[in-house]
Amino acid sequence: MKQLRKFEPFIALPHLIKWLPISFIVGILAGTASAALLASLEWATDWRESHRWIIAFLPIGGFLSGWMYHQFGRTVEAGNNLxxxxxxxxxxxxxxxxxxxxxxxxxxTHLFGGSAGREGTALQMTASLADQLTKIFRFQGGNRRILLTAGISGGFASVFGTPLAGTVFGLEVLAIGKIHYDALFPSLIAAIVGNQVTLLFGLHHTAYQHAPSIPTLTIWGLISAIIAGAIFGIVARLFAQVTHKISHFFKAKISYPPMRPLMGGAIIAIIVGLSGTTKYIGLGIPTIVESFHTQLPPWDFAAKLGMTALTLGTGFKGGEVTPLFYIGATLGNALSLLLALPAPLLAGMGFVGVFAGAANTPLASTLMGIELFGLESGVFIAIGCIVSYLFSGHSGIYTSQRIGLSKYSSVYLEEGLTLGTYGRAKVEPKIDLASDSEERESNFQD
Known part of the structure; x- marks a missing residue:
C-alpha cells in the first residue's frame, strides 16, 4: 500500500492523458448536438407563435411523434431512463x-404547442453519439460508465451554458447519495468543451437577472429560505408523481402508443384554445424571465405543472428541466408575497430548487444557481436546493435513478433500488433511531 502511494501521481498522469482527448471529442459532440437542438427549437417556437393556428393540430403532431417511435424507436423510447x-x-x-x-x-412537440423542455433531448443526443465511441475503444464496465457520464455532463452543460453544474450533474444524477469521482475529470472536460462549442456556433443562452440586492442572512431570512425550500421540494415531488401517474393511466387505457399523445394533444389544444394564452406551453422562457421583474399570477406554476405533466405523461418527447425552471421561478415569485425575501431572489431559488428536488441533484443545482445568478446569492440558493432535495423524498423524474444512500440517516433503504421499483413496491423503510445510532457507532469503532 505504501509503495502504491508513492506512485499515485504517475497513475494520475496516464488517466488524464487517456481521457483528455476522449472527453474533448465527447464535448464536441455535445456542443454540436446542443447547437442543432437550440437552433431548431428557436425556429419551431418562433414559427408556432407567429402561426398559432398550428396548435389546433397538436393531436396530429402527437400521433406523428408516437408513430415514429412506435415504428423505429421502441428500443430507445425510455429516453433518459435508458x-x-x-x-x-x-x-x-x-x-x-x-x-x-x-x-x-x-x-x-414544440412546433405544435406541447409543454416540454430540452435538456432530456440534449442528454439523449450526446450520450447516444458518445456511446458510438464504445465500438472504437472497446470500452466495457467502468470505462463505458465514465464515457456515458461525460456525455450526460457535456449535454447538460452545453444546452444551459453551465459547465460547472453540468460536470456535477452527470455524476450526481446516477444515484441518490453516491457519486463516482473517477468520472470527474472526463465530465469536466466534456462540459467545458461542449459549452464552448455551442457558443462557437453563435448560440447564446438566456441571461437571467441577478437579484438587485441580496439581503443579509437574518434568522427570519434563514427560516424563510428553509420554508421556501420545503415548498419547492413538495412541488417537485408532486410534478414527478403527477407525470408518472398520467403516463401509467394512458398506458393502461390506450394500448396503441401513437394514440396516447394524440389524445393528450387534443386535451392540451382544447385547454389552450379555451384559456386564450400560450404562456403555459413550449419552453416558457419569456415567463421565466418575467418572474424576475414583475409580480405574476400566483397560479402560473400550477398551470405549467399540469400542462407539462400532461404533455410528457401522454408520450410527447422533450425534457422536464426547463418546465421545472418555469415552475420554480413562478412559484418563488408567488412566495415573495408571503416570505421575507425579495421576489427576484426567490425566483432564482425556485428556478434551481424545484429542479434539485425533482432530479435529486442538490449540488449540481446549487452550482447552476451560482453560475446563473451570481455568487452573492449562493447561500440562499444552497438552502433552497438542499431543503428541496430533502422534502422531495425518494421520488423523482428519472425512474431509473438508483438509491445509493437514503436521504435521511434514520431511514434505511436497500442500495441499488431504482426510484421506479421503490415506488411500485411501496417499500416501507425501517425506522429505528436507536439501532441506526448503534450501527454508526460500531462502524466508527471498526
Whole structure:
C-alpha cells in the first residue's frame, strides 16, 4: 500500500492523458448536438407563435411523434431512463438513431404547442453519439460508465451554458447519495468543451437577472429560505408523481402508443384554445424571465405543472428541466408575497430548487444557481436546493435513478433500488433511531 502511494501521481498522469482527448471529442459532440437542438427549437417556437393556428393540430403532431417511435424507436423510447439503465446495468450500445429521433420528436412537440423542455433531448443526443465511441475503444464496465457520464455532463452543460453544474450533474444524477469521482475529470472536460462549442456556433443562452440586492442572512431570512425550500421540494415531488401517474393511466387505457399523445394533444389544444394564452406551453422562457421583474399570477406554476405533466405523461418527447425552471421561478415569485425575501431572489431559488428536488441533484443545482445568478446569492440558493432535495423524498423524474444512500440517516433503504421499483413496491423503510445510532457507532469503532 505504501509503495502504491508513492506512485499515485504517475497513475494520475496516464488517466488524464487517456481521457483528455476522449472527453474533448465527447464535448464536441455535445456542443454540436446542443447547437442543432437550440437552433431548431428557436425556429419551431418562433414559427408556432407567429402561426398559432398550428396548435389546433397538436393531436396530429402527437400521433406523428408516437408513430415514429412506435415504428423505429421502441428500443430507445425510455429516453433518459435508458441512459441511466445502461450506466448501471450495461447491456447494449445505445443506438445511434436515438439522436435524430429525439431531436425530431422534441421539435414536433414544440412546433405544435406541447409543454416540454430540452435538456432530456440534449442528454439523449450526446450520450447516444458518445456511446458510438464504445465500438472504437472497446470500452466495457467502468470505462463505458465514465464515457456515458461525460456525455450526460457535456449535454447538460452545453444546452444551459453551465459547465460547472453540468460536470456535477452527470455524476450526481446516477444515484441518490453516491457519486463516482473517477468520472470527474472526463465530465469536466466534456462540459467545458461542449459549452464552448455551442457558443462557437453563435448560440447564446438566456441571461437571467441577478437579484438587485441580496439581503443579509437574518434568522427570519434563514427560516424563510428553509420554508421556501420545503415548498419547492413538495412541488417537485408532486410534478414527478403527477407525470408518472398520467403516463401509467394512458398506458393502461390506450394500448396503441401513437394514440396516447394524440389524445393528450387534443386535451392540451382544447385547454389552450379555451384559456386564450400560450404562456403555459413550449419552453416558457419569456415567463421565466418575467418572474424576475414583475409580480405574476400566483397560479402560473400550477398551470405549467399540469400542462407539462400532461404533455410528457401522454408520450410527447422533450425534457422536464426547463418546465421545472418555469415552475420554480413562478412559484418563488408567488412566495415573495408571503416570505421575507425579495421576489427576484426567490425566483432564482425556485428556478434551481424545484429542479434539485425533482432530479435529486442538490449540488449540481446549487452550482447552476451560482453560475446563473451570481455568487452573492449562493447561500440562499444552497438552502433552497438542499431543503428541496430533502422534502422531495425518494421520488423523482428519472425512474431509473438508483438509491445509493437514503436521504435521511434514520431511514434505511436497500442500495441499488431504482426510484421506479421503490415506488411500485411501496417499500416501507425501517425506522429505528436507536439501532441506526448503534450501527454508526460500531462502524466508527471498526
Amino acid at each position: 441512459l441511466l439503465e445502461e450506466i448501471h446495468n450495461q447491456k447494449n450500445i445505445i443506438p445511434f438513431r436515438m439522436a435524430p429521433l429525439v431531436l425530431i420528436g422534441t421539435n414536433l
